[in-house]
Amino acid sequence: AYPYDYLIVGSGLFGATFAHFAHKRGARCLVIDKRPHLGGNVYCQDVEGIHVHQYGAHIFHTSNKRVWDFVNSIVPFNRYTNSPVANYQGRLYNLPFNMNTFYQMWGVVTPEEAAAKIEEQRAEALAKMRAEGATEPRNLEEQALALIGRDIYERLIKGYTEKQWGRQCTELPAFIIKRLPVRLVYDNNYFNDLYQGIPVGGYNRLIDGLLEGVDTRTNTDFFDDRAHWEQMAPTIVYTGQLDEFFEYRYGHLNFRTVRFETEVKPQPNYQGNAVVNYTDAAVPYTRIIEHKHFEQFGQQVYDNPHTVISREYSTEWQPGMEPYYPVNDEANNALADRYRALAATLSPSVIFGGRLAEYKYYDMAPIIEKVMGMWE
Ligand code: FAD
Secondary structure, eight states: OOSOSEEEEOOSHHHHHHHHHHHHTTOOEEEEOSSSSSSGGGOEEEETTEEEETTSOOOEEESOHHHHHHHHHHSOBOOOOOOOEEEETTEEEESSSSHHHHHHHHOOOSHHHHHHHHHHHHHHHHHHHHHTTOSSOOSHHHHHHHHHOHHHIIIIIHHHHHHHHTSOGGGSOGGGOOOOOOOSSSOOOOOOSSEEEOBTTOHHHHHHHHTTTOEEESSOOGGGGHHHHHTSOSEEEEOSOHHHHTTTTTOOOOEEEEEEEEEEESSSOSSSSSEEEEOOTTSSOSEEEEGGGGTOOGGGGGGSSOEEEEEEEEEEOOTTSOOOEEOOSHHHHHHHHHHHHHHHHTTTTEEEOSTTTTTOOOOHHHHHHHHHHHTO
């Protein structure tokens, strides 16, 4: 007889949400995580009373009312609205590209003036491409120029994209940028979703709420004693790396990662916004996150005399680093498919779920939606 119905490997949003629903239905669950804390990548560390998003800034957003109502039933969410600012050579521009950006860029005031300016710059870029004999954009630079023109490309896209990928835009494929939405309205709200926010009291509250009443163990790596953990339950919910589960027998799946340089500042307000992108190639980091602005608004910012910032550096992933973003190119997708075929042979006694085990980028809301669907 097994002591549990489910052994859940990984306490990120997939594992924690799965455990929540299983526990509610009366199943006995054990959640293990190799990290010293629960929560996976949404975990926040408390530094000087500020919730620091240790694995990268996380903003919850969804248009799915059931998902929104569900997470709010675990912990209420605040009204944080993501409106990043770009800093290019000391000048600031609002994102995403909207009337504020166009006013800052060209001094244009009406939507007609902005549209005409963008059209003029696109036409210029397309004429240049055609003069060189190209009928289609041959790389990311030409694609961006054809979509939005020189000024926005050079000041807000080029340097940022080159830092993100560690390659020149002229050497990146055009398909990376399919569309560049422009808004001819004065609206800096980054997401188009109906709902967005941050859990009041931080993400750890969400994880603690999901895992209430569930047995958990941290500092516990499934692979340190695989045979032992496999005796714990007839069904394993696995949310770790897909290739690692199969001992990398076909080779390593690749990832992109981010290095964070986090610093406590002896001042209450460093940059006045949660997210500032540095779009100039000469600045080595891509963004600075100032964590308190996710949860403290207006004058509340000054209640705490300190602030915590994180500079983000895009970095090539090596085994041993945090695997953040799957690289969904042809070679990696083909390799992942071979592992997925192996995984399918273990169904239903092993359920592979989440961003690492599916080798697929998921935002938080789709993860929750997926697990909710499994329990309906
Ligand atoms: P994870 O959170 O990674 O959890 C997996 C867990 O499994 C980890 O805790 C790990 O320690 C554990 N584990 C792995 N192997 C083992 C093992 N062998 N034994 C025991 N435990 C193991 N989504 C948004 O909606 N908005 C955002 O703003 C946003 N920002 C993001 C920024 C970054 C940099 C990244 C990488 C992702 C971001 N996401 C965002 C996506 C979000 O992080 C994911 O949707 C979410 O983390 C997925 O949860 P998960 O449970 O699949 O994975």
